[in-house]
Amino acid sequence: GQNIDQPTEMTATEGAIVQINCTYQTSGFNGLFWYQQHAGEAPTFLSYNVLDGLEEKGRFSSFLSRSKGYSYLLLKELQMKDSASYLCAVRENTDKLIFGTGTRLQVFP
Amino acid sequence: GAGVSQSPSNKVTEKGKDVELRCDPISGHTALYWYRQSLGQGLEFLIYFQGNSAPDKSGLPSDRFSAERTGGSVSTLTIQRTQQEDSAVYLCASSSEWRGGRDTQYFGPGTRLTVL
Numbered sequence: 001g002q003n004i005d006q007p008t009e010m011t012a013t014e015g016a017i018v019q020i021n022c023t024y025q026t027s028g029f030n031g032l033f034w035y036q037q038h039a040g041e042a043p044t045f046l047s048y049n050v051l052d053g054l055e056e057k058g059r060f061s062s063f064l065s066r067s068k069g070y071s072y073l074l075l076k077e078l079q080m081k082d083s084a085s086y087l088c089a090v091r092e093n094t095d096k097l098i099f100g101t102g103t104r105l106q107v108f109p
Numbered sequence: 110g111a112g113v114s115q116s117p118s119n120k121v122t123e124k125g126k127d128v129e130l131r132c133d134p135i136s137g138h139t140a141l142y143w144y145r146q147s148l149g150q151g152l153e154f155l156i157y158f159q160g161n162s163a164p165d166k167s168g169l170p171s172d173r174f175s176a177e178r179t180g181g182s183v184s185t186l187t188i189q190r191t192q193q194e195d196s197a198v199y200l201c202a203s204s205s206e207w208r209g210g211r212d213t214q215y216f217g218p219g220t221r222l223t224v225l
Contacts, residue, residue: 006149033213042113042200042216043152074166094213095140096166097214101151 002026004100007086011106012078020073020103022088033097034062034073035087043087048071075105083107111135113217115201121223122191130186130220134203141184142204142214143176147197155199158184191224198222 003025012018024032035043049055049064049071061074063094073086085104089097122128134141143155147169154168158178169175173191178184188195198221202214 035216042218045213045215048213085186089152095212096142096154096157096165096168097152099144099152101149104180 002098005085005098006100006103008102013109014078014107015037017076020086022071024069024090026090026092031091032064032071033089037085080107113203113215113219115217119221124225125190127189130199132184132201138203138205140204142198142202143186145197193224196224
């Protein structure tokens with residue numbers, strides 16, 4: 001079966017660091033994606049991991065451990081505009097993405 | 110255009126009517142995907158196209174749902190005899206690569222379908 005788990009909601013303070021975890025159980029693995037989705041808008045691509053380790057891109061970093069079926073998205077120097085839903089998605093051996101339900105992050109001043 | 114476009118942006122229909130949702134992918138993208146996002150739910154895969162063929166239709170919820178793609182570009186998702194449970198945001202995405210590489214999927218703004 002397929003299962004992707006993320007926390008439903010998280011809150012953080014402007015300027016802080018937040019880590020959003022994602023665990024997955026899928027029949028195959030060919031990459032993990034993180035997307036950001038503001039309310040009422042389309043998801044936008046943030047990061048991609050296919051090998052173990054950390055991928056850093058500005059204020060955002062994403063980590064993957066394939067043996068543990070685990071990833072996290074790290075957001076540094078949080079800004080109010082980072083308030084959004086963060087979607088973890090796994091590509092199995094085919095090309096479709098299996099999405100988690102998303103983590104709604106609220107950043108407070 | 111520069112990104113994926115979808116039309117209409119909003120569609121309200123009566124139960125039992127048919128609807129057509131359109132997606133224009135990024136120019137040159139060979140792969141096209143349809144997803145559905147219901148309130149409070151994650152994105153649910155429906156179908157994807159490589160060129161004009163659909164290798165994976167496994168996500169279509171019922172035989173009321175169908176999709177086609179012509180000319181390797183525009184795709185239409187058709188829902189026949191709509192039901193209230195079909196109400197959702199229908200998202201289209203496209204990507205430039207097939208099978209491998211960081212074929213990032215770029216999403217359109219979606220069509221919000223409301224079935225009364």
